[in-house]
Amino acid sequence: xxxxxxxxxxxxxxxxxxxxATRFFIGxxxxxxxxxxxxxxxxxxxxxxxxxxxxxxxxHIIEDRVRxxxxxxxxxxxxxxxxxxxxxxxxxxxxxxxxxxxxxGHKCQEVCPxxxxxxxxxxxxxxxxxxxxxxxxxxxxxxxxxxxxxRPCIRSCSVGAVKMDENRKAVIDHEKCxxxxxxxxxxxxxxxxxxxxxxxxxxxxxxxxxxxxYHVYAVVAPAVSSQFQGVKTEQVYAGIKELGFYDVVExxxxxxxxxxxxxxxxxxxxxxxxxxxxxxxxxxxxxxxxNYPQFVDHISTAVSPMIATARAIKAKDKxxxxxxxxxxxxxxxxxxxxxxxxxxxxxxxxxxxxxxxxAREIDLVSLEPRMAGEASSFGRNFARTGGVTExxxxxxxxxxxxxxxxxxxxxxxxxxxxxxxxxxxxxxxANFIEGMACKHGCTxxxxxxxxxxxxxxxxxxxxKESKTDNPLDILExxxxxxxxxxxxxxxx
Numbered sequence: 001x002x003x004x005x006x007x008x009x010x011x012x013x014x015x016x017x018x019x020x021a022t023r024f025f026i027g028x029x030x031x032x033x034x035x036x037x038x039x040x041x042x043x044x045x046x047x048x049x050x051x052x053x054x055x056x057x058x059x060h061i062i063e064d065r066v067r068x069x070x071x072x073x074x075x076x077x078x079x080x081x082x083x084x085x086x087x088x089x090x091x092x093x094x095x096x097x098x099x100x101x102x103x104x105g106h107k108c109q110e111v112c113p114x115x116x117x118x119x120x121x122x123x124x125x126x127x128x129x130x131x132x133x134x135x136x137x138x139x140x141x142x143x144x145x146x147x148x149x150x151r152p153c154i155r156s157c158s159v160g161a162v163k164m165d166e167n168r169k170a171v172i173d174h175e176k177c178x179x180x181x182x183x184x185x186x187x188x189x190x191x192x193x194x195x196x197x198x199x200x201x202x203x204x205x206x207x208x209x210x211x212x213x214y215h216v217y218a219v220v221a222p223a224v225s226s227q228f229q230g231v232k233t234e235q236v237y238a239g240i241k242e243l244g245f246y247d248v249v250e251x252x253x254x255x256x257x258x259x260x261x262x263x264x265x266x267x268x269x270x271x272x273x274x275x276x277x278x279x280x281x282x283x284x285x286x287x288x289x290x291n292y293p294q295f296v297d298h299i300s301t302a303v304s305p306m307i308a309t310a311r312a313i314k315a316k317d318k319x320x321x322x323x324x325x326x327x328x329x330x331x332x333x334x335x336x337x338x339x340x341x342x343x344x345x346x347x348x349x350x351x352x353x354x355x356x357x358x359a360r361e362i363d364l365v366s367l368e369p370r371m372a373g374e375a376s377s378f379g380r381n382f383a384r385t386g387g388v389t390e391x392x393x394x395x396x397x398x399x400x401x402x403x404x405x406x407x408x409x410x411x412x413x414x415x416x417x418x419x420x421x422x423x424x425x426x427x428x429x430a431n432f433i434e435g436m437a438c439k440h441g442c443t444x445x446x447x448x449x450x451x452x453x454x455x456x457x458x459x460x461x462x463x464k465e466s467k468t469d470n471p472l473d474i475l476e477x478x479x480x481x482x483x484x485x486x487x488x489x490x491x492x
Contacts, residue, residue, distance in 0.1 A: 006451065008051060009190035010351065015043050016065045017198050017355035024202045025359060031070045036063050061085045069196040078179055078195050078332040079172055086169045086191035089151045093133045096124045099145035108137035108146065133164055156186035158413045159287060176290065180283040180413060180437040181329035181446025194329040194349070194447065198356060201323050201346050205244045214319045215246035219309045219344070220372060221326030222252040223383040223442040225462035226455030227350045233462055234369030239362045240325070240353070241370055251324070252375030254309030255280075255382040255391065256471035257478055261302040261485045262388075263395040267403045270431050273298055275423065277433040278388045279487065280304050281442075282334035284416050284435030292420055301486045303340065305382060306331060308485060310343035312478045321345045325353050327445025330437070339487055349447030376471045377463035384441040384456045385411040389434045395471050407432040412439040 005011040019039050023029035040062035046055040061084045073080055096108075102122035109117040109124065116130035117137060124145075126137070138146040153162045153170050161176035162183050170183075170192060183192045208216050218240045225233045237248045258280065266276050279285055279300040289296055303311070310322040324331055324347045335344040348356075357364065378394055381387035386409045393405040408430045410416040416435045422428045438444040443455035 006449075007188075009188065010449075012043075012051075012062070012190055013065070013193065013351060014355050016062060016069060017196055017352050018359045019043060020066065020069050020196075021198055021202060021356045021359035024199065029070075029199075031067070036066045036070075039063075039066050057084075065193065068193060070199055073195050075174075076195075076336070077172075077174065078329060079174075079177055079181065079184065080193055080195060081170045081172060082191050082193060083169055085189055089153075089168075089189070091149055091151055092126070092128045092131075093149055093151070094126055094131060094135065094138055095147050095149070096126055097145050097147050099143050100124050101143055101145070103142065105142075107140040107142070111136040111140050132166075152186045152188055153183045153192055156182040158182070158417060159291075162192075178283040178286040178290070178413075178437065179330040179333045182413070182438075184329065185446045185451070194332065196352055197332070197346050197348050198352050201348050201352075202356070204321060204323065204346060208244075208246075208321070210244070211246040214321050215317055216244070216321050216323060217310075217313050217317075218245045218248045219251050219254075219306060219313070219322055219324045220248060221306070221324070221328070221383065221442060222250060222255065222375070222380040222459065222462070223327045223445065223448065223455070224250075224325070224350065225380070226383070226443045226458040227327070227449045228354075228364065229450065231364040232369050234371060235364045235367045237372040238367040238370040239357055239364045242362050242367065243356065243360060245323070246320075248370065248372040249309060249313060250372040250375050250380075251305045251309045251326070252379035252382065253373045253474055253478065254305035254307070254312065255379035256376050256474040257308045257312065257480050257483070257485065258302050258305050258382075259378065259388075259391040259395045259471040260399075260475060261480055262300050263392050263399060263401065265300055265302065266392065266405070266432065267396060267399075267401040270403065275428055275431045275433065276300055277435055278392075280382060280388055281330070281435050281437050282328070283330040283413070283437035284410070286330065286333070287413065287416060287437070288420060288435070292424060295420070295423065298423075303343075303485055303487050304334065305379075306334070307340050307343045307487075308480075308483065311483050311485075314343070315483055323348060325350065327442055327448040328438075329446050349445075350449050351447050354449060374467055374474070376468045376473060377466040378469065378471050379474070380463040380466060381459060382441075383443050383459045385409055385436050385439075386434070387441065387459075388436075389432065391471055392432070394469075398470060398472055405432050406430045407434055409434045410436055411441070412444075413437045 040059040044058045052058045100123045114130045116127045161173045165171045240248050314320045332347045378391035389407040408419045
């Protein structure tokens with residue numbers, strides 16, 4: 001593992017984004033075959049391979065990564081599989097073990113849809129060339145003699161969106177995918193990647209002509225406080241300004257606005273609905289919409305803090321363009337939703353931001369700290385599990401609304417799935433579901449630089465540095481009555 005990176009996969013992603021950004025800054029970037037090949041050779045100089053079988057394989061994968069940064073993806077998909085990289089998991093998912101008793105029934109053979117199971121010396125044998133990994137044989141085996149070993153990408157996807165094709169390469173079922181990025185983070189070979197928007201944001205800044213044609217704002221997720229260790233959060237804001245942004249605004253301001261909206265909505269509708277959910281995590285919202293459409297009206301109609309902040313900025317500045325910076329791959333999908341696409345122009349991740357900083361040779365430690373707003377401590381705590389619930393409950397109390405919030409705080413998509421199942425069975429012992437698709441909340445987002453649980457402590461510390469504990473204070477500067485705080489509909 002390379003220093004300052006959690007894995008070599010993250011490091012390679014960083015190198016590609018950094019090299020592309022570097023070439024952009026010196027005016028030497030194009031997507032020609034020769035240029036892409038040069039970038040690959042720069043990153044993989046040889047003569048020895050670093051991670052794969054040979055430098056030619058490594059360079060081929062790097063070239064595919066560069067194209068994913070520079071070119072549009074099929075159907076503008078955010079989560080993508082690099083076929084060239086997806087060939088290092090020769091795992092036979094289902095294997096017959098020594099526990100096989102050679103029973104007379106041969107149920108495993110009978111249910112196999114591809115005829116992949118034969119009987120050899122009175123024992124079952126699975127032909128892996130024919131096996132499609134449906135799992136039917138394991139389900140019917142009376143002796144539990146068929147073992148199952150899941151690939152990391154499949155195991156990471158709790159919603160069942162990752163499958164294998166006939167060539168045993170990973171494929172994404174986008175009808176099920178919620179873009180949480182768990183498969184990206186867990187794939188040990190970096191074969192599943194999110195579409196990078198590094199070039200898009202650099203072009204947006206360049207074409208603003210130093211913010212004279214339009215004003216480019218950066219809206220930064222509060223999880224930033226857990227990401228750039230060794231520097232102050234305010235120095236990260238200063239670094240973003242150094243890149244050429246017109247202004248930097250923390251998304252925690254939008255979190256305060258959302259708290260006020262959700263608290264009021266919860267008080268007004270929970271008696272009728274029985275329970276409501278938060279709407280801050282786009283992956284969780286997507287999961288409910290795809291799997292429990294009958295409960296769509298239980299989702300808060302509030303937009304996410306990202307959208308709220310962006311709309312507040314554009315309400316004040318008609319020349320504004322907004323770039324969201326955060327740890328979340330699902331935000332790249334959220335910004336494109338038909339009812340929300342008026343708000344955010346581009347989304348980049350903390351991983352991409354780090355690459356741009358280094359390409360521009362910005363030393364964050366040397367920069368004078370810069371403020372990015374005056375959000376409340378509760379707004380900043382949206383970045384961790386439980387933060388939304390705490391803020392909504394506190395705002396209800398401040399507003400004089402008599403409602404006891406009994407919440408299920410879902411720490412990761414598995415807990416979200418469990419909570420929704422309980423709700424569907426009519427056994428939910430709560431009136432509010434806080435859905436966080438990532439472990440630890442946003443600080444554990446798939447595109448975070450660091451996924452350490454210590455990030456929660458850093459977020460709490462950042463929250464305590466706030467000048468106010470009252471989320472309603474922000475409404476003096478950004479009255480939610482003047483801003484469209486609703487997601488409009490659930491059918492976009």
